[in-house]
Amino acid sequence: MKVLWENIVLTMVAFSILYWLLNKYAFGKLFAVMEKRRELVQGQLEEARQTREQATAYVEEQKEALKQARQEAFEIIEQSKQSSSKQARDLLEQAKTDAIRLKDExxxxxxxxxxxxxxxxxxxxGSYSVNIASKLIEREVESNPEDQEKLVNQYLQEVGRKS
Known part of the structure; x- marks a missing residue:
């Protein structure tokens, strides 16, 4: 096989002209498009990373908010329990006070x-005593001790019937 140097030189000249033409008209635009594409992909990757970080931060915020809401609910329940216990004690004390007051009244x-x-x-x-005394005095003047005892017994029977 015989190497023809003219063909090699001619091929190299043609390749050099083609390279120069491509470099002047096509490579600049092609590299610019490729650079824009690389920047676009890089921007999308950065945006995806930021979105992922935001989503993670949002999830953490939601977890913290849920934890805080649970804590607040627990505190509200505890306050309600304490309030109802206090109200029950107050009602019991009021009932005791009222009962004591009614009893005293x-x-x-x-x-x-x-x-x-x-x-x-x-x-x-007093009126019966005066009455007895007046009858005794009346009778004493008129009667003896046996009659006086009889008179007292009679008077006591009258008092017993009236009461």
Whole structure:
């Protein structure tokens, strides 16, 4: 096989012209498109990374918000329990106070009625005593000790019937 140097030189000149033409008209635009594409892909990757970070941060925020909501709900439940216990104690104390007050009023009313009855009884006993004394004096003048005892017994029977 014989190597033809003219063909090699001619091929190299043609390749050099083709390379120069491609470099002047096509490679610049092709590299620019490829660079834009690389930047676009790089931007999309960066945007995806940021979106992933935002999603992770959002999930963490939601977890924290849920944890805080649970804590607040627990605190509200505890406050409700304490409030209801306090209200029950207050109601119980109020009921005890009312019962003591009603009992004291009833005791005072009973004591008052008792005193009134005693006063009425004293009044009646006083009038009966005066009545007995006047009858005794009448009889004493007229009768003997046996009659006086009979008179007292009779008077006591009258008092027993009236009361």
């Amino acid at each position: 009833a005791v005072r009313d009973i004591e008052s009625e008792r005193n009134k009855a005693m006063e009425a009884l004293r009044g009646e006993i």
